[in-house]
Amino acid sequence: MIVNARVLRPEFVPRDVVHRDAEVSHLSSALRPITDGNPAETALLCGPSGAGKTCTARFTVQRLRETALKVNSQYINCWEDYSRFKLLYRLLEGLDRAFDVHRQSTPKDELLERLRADEGPPYVVILDEVDQLEDTSVLYDLYRTPGLTMVLVANGEEELFSRLDDRLVSRLQTATRVHFEKYTLDELVSILEDRVRWGLREGVIATEQLATIADAAAGDARVAIGVLRTAGRRADQEDMESISYEIIREAVPEAKSEIKQKNTEKLTPDQQTLYEIIAEHGDVASGELYERYSDRVNKPKTKRMVRNYLQKLRHYNLIIAEGDNRGRTYHPVS
Known part of the structure; x- marks a missing residue:
């Protein structure tokens, strides 16, 4: 039944991105100066999970590389590479300049110096889940790196900007904004x-x-494709000639559970601790949650940072928040 499993994976980038023509055009315009040998503006893609932000970014940069003779690019998921060292290392990997970097002994500043010393073609870097970075000051360093253009992908602009210092905020005010909305039912069917x-x-x-x-x-879209993949896999396992409604009904919770598990596995140690506390207690008040979190970790983050972490857990449908400010409580999504 499944003849090409690759296209059913969430990271697959199709030959054409449907229902995102305006967003692709907007991002393409922001990157177009590169084709004329000029610097491009930073681009910021914001919107809910599964709205096509990552796919649009990767598709547009891929198309740029096909039209421009000499452009380097790199995709980095900041949920996985969230430290300053990991991020700079991945950037050097994209330029084949990380072969002699030692994770334990190479200073972080040397990584940045290597990056800035590169005299190759323009470098377009997609920083997905950019609001996951532990040290956002690295964005200021990248902004000031000659020849490097950032495409920043995040759920919410306000949450991202709340973590940035004033000098970076002032520079990103001129960034090209590309906003995404959830897909309609008809658009998802088309996808x-x-x-x-x-x-x-x-x-x-x-x-x-x-x-x-x-x-x-x-x-x-991530959930929709996940359900389709799970339904096709189940039908294959049962040697069915077609996918039944019963298979689909069974596939929905299974696919959502699989996505939830993957999202949970990607959490940073501090986010994982917060999620575990909420999952254990079922219903935790904001103040109590921070106290329990502070007791469990050696170096607790600020309350402001913890609020950002909790917002991230909400975006990925891992927890639900009820109430406002000090009266807010959190409980896990069942």
């Missing part, structure tokens, strides 16, 4: 139809069934 055409055997699922999947995904 799924493409994945079916590329990844599944012809005739195994009907458009009405794709609409059922899209409805369950509630505007999140």
Whole structure:
């Protein structure tokens, strides 16, 4: 039934990004000066999870590289590479200049010096989940690095800017903003139809069934594609000729659980601690949560940073917040 599993993966970048023409055009315009040998503006892509931000960024940069003769690029997920050292290391990897870097002994400043010493083609860097960076001052260093253009991807602009110092905020005020909204049901069906055409055997699922999947995904393309992948896998395992509604109903919670597990595994140590406390207690007041968190970690982050972490957990549907300010409580998503 599944003829190309790769196109059913969330990281797959299609040949064409549907229902994001305006966003692709906007980002392309921001990067176009590079093709004329001029510096481009920093771009900031914001919107909810599963709205196509990462796919749009990777597709647009890939297309830029096809039209411009000499452009380097690198994609970095800051949820995985959230420290200053890891980020700079990945950037040097993209230039093949990290071969003799030693994680224990090479100073961070030397990594930045190497990056700035590069005299190669323009370097376009996609920083996905940029609000996950532990040390956001590295963004200021990258902003001042000649030949390097940043494409920043985050859920919310306000949450990101609240963590930046004034000098960086003032510079990013001129960044090109590309805002994303959740997909409509019809748009998700269209996205799924493409994945079916590329990844599944012809005739195994009907458009009405794709609409059922899209409805369950509630505007999140990552969830929709995950449900389709899970349903196809289940049908394969049961040697079915087509995907039934029953298979889809079973696939929805399984796919959501799989995505939730992956999101949980990506949490930073501090975020993981916060999530574990909320999961253990089921319903925790804001003040109590911070106290329990401070007791469990050696170097607790500030309350402001913890609020940002909790907002991130909410964006990825791991926790729910109720109430305001001091009366706010948190509980896990079941």
